[in-house]
Amino acid sequence: MLLVGLFAPFGPERLGMAAVLYVCMTCKAGQPVPEGAAQPGATLFAALNAAAVPAEVEIRPVECLSACDHGCNVALSQPGGWSYVYGRLGPDDVPEILRGAAAYAATTDGIVPWRERPVIFRKQSIARFPPQFAVSEPSK
Numbered sequence: 001m002l003l004v005g006l007f008a009p010f011g012p013e014r015l016g017m018a019a020v021l022y023v024c025m026t027c028k029a030g031q032p033v034p035e036g037a038a039q040p041g042a043t044l045f046a047a048l049n050a051a052a053v054p055a056e057v058e059i060r061p062v063e064c065l066s067a068c069d070h071g072c073n074v075a076l077s078q079p080g081g082w083s084y085v086y087g088r089l090g091p092d093d094v095p096e097i098l099r100g101a102a103a104y105a106a107t108t109d110g111i112v113p114w115r116e117r118p119v120i121f122r123k124q125s126i127a128r129f130p131p132q133f134a135v136s137e138p139s140k
């Protein structure tokens, strides 16, 4: 089994690992946040955790994804797959964020077909990063 992992492309199915949805806890969404009030990023994190999170998606808090002007921001990552940062999100986007995260987790390379991506992922992508072991992207 280990040999298969060494020679095959890495991906969540091969490694048995979930996709991780990182949520920036410190995003202020361009708003002044009164002292003692919850940061909008923390509010988004709480809303995501209160929803029905797909079993193959793990939500992890993180401080700053270096996209502060676009907050609230989240990032999706998986072993051997492309990674993405999405911005301008809020609690109303929770169902679509989780739907997109589940679709992402179902891939082995992090590339969800364009038409299957939630609109917020199509229009609010800030950046994507190739996997450490590069895979080729299918032509569109």
Ligand code: FES
Pocket (backbone or CB within 6 Å): 024, 025, 026, 027, 028, 041, 063, 064, 065, 066, 067, 068, 071, 073
């Ligand atoms: S504070 Fe959220 S990306 Fe920087």
